[in-house]
Amino acid sequence: MNEAKRLIISRDDIARRVRELAAQISKDYRAKDPILVGILKGAFIFLADLVRELDFPVEIDFVRLRSYGPGTTSSGDVRITKDLEVPIKDRHVIIVEDIVDIGYTLHYLREHLSLQHPLSLKVCCLIDKKERRAVNVPLDYVGFTIEKGFLVGYGLDCGEKLRTLPEVYELLD
Numbered sequence: 046m047n048e049a050k051r052l053i054i055s056r057d058d059i060a061r062r063v064r065e066l067a068a069q070i071s072k073d074y075r076a077k078d079p080i081l082v083g084i085l086k087g088a089f090i091f092l093a094d095l096v097r098e099l100d101f102p103v104e105i106d107f108v109r110l111r112s113y114g115p116g117t118t119s120s121g122d123v124r125i126t127k128d129l130e131v132p133i134k135d136r137h138v139i140i141v142e143d144i145v146d147i148g149y150t151l152h153y154l155r156e157h158l159s160l161q162h163p164l165s166l167k168v169c170c171l172i173d174k175k176e177r178r179a180v181n182v183p184l185d186y187v188g189f190t191i192e193k194g195f196l197v198g199y200g201l202d203c204g205e206k207l208r209t210l211p212e213v214y215e216l217l218d
């Protein structure tokens with residue numbers, strides 16, 4: 046694949062910001078025994094890096110949500126194709142997301158997890174991309190705020206390609 050792309054966030058900048066987020070989460074949750082819930086597939090790299098920077102062990106689980114087809118536009122029709130396997134009732138939960146774009150995915154998941162009565166429910170996302178936001182979702186820990194562009198790398202894909210790039214790029218036309 047040889048798409049034109051522009052570097053947006055370098056490996057060093059990602060690593061530094063992940064350490065900062067982990068330090069803040071460590072401070073806020075050390076005594077709370079939280080569960081971190083990663084949204085597959087995009088968040089798997091961010092979650093893996095984040096948990097290894099925390100200064101205490103955490104439980105993790107994953108959900109799989111899909112709203113994007115092979116293209117670059119969300120259908121808005123969010124579906125869970127893999128649900129939690131660990132009960133979260135009366136637990137502190139942190140959703141870990143790679144990117145919040147339109148907001149449908151996170152909005153849906155927050156509603157879904159709230160039904161299970163966690164003690165608290167917060168969100169940590171690597172990238173808050175505001176250009177296309179259609180739903181107002183609260184974000185508690187944010188790595189980077191980016192105004193626009195279709196982003197790939199560090200978990201983010203385009204039609205299942207480019208997900209494993211270690212940096213974040215904007216795809217150019």
Ligand code: PRP
Binds near residue numbers: 084149
């Ligand atoms: C992408 C991304 C976020 C979500 C953001 O996932 O990883 O999870 O979309 O969407 P939003 O526009 O609703 O805020 P996608 O559905 O493409 O699946 P993937 O993680 O498997 O790539």
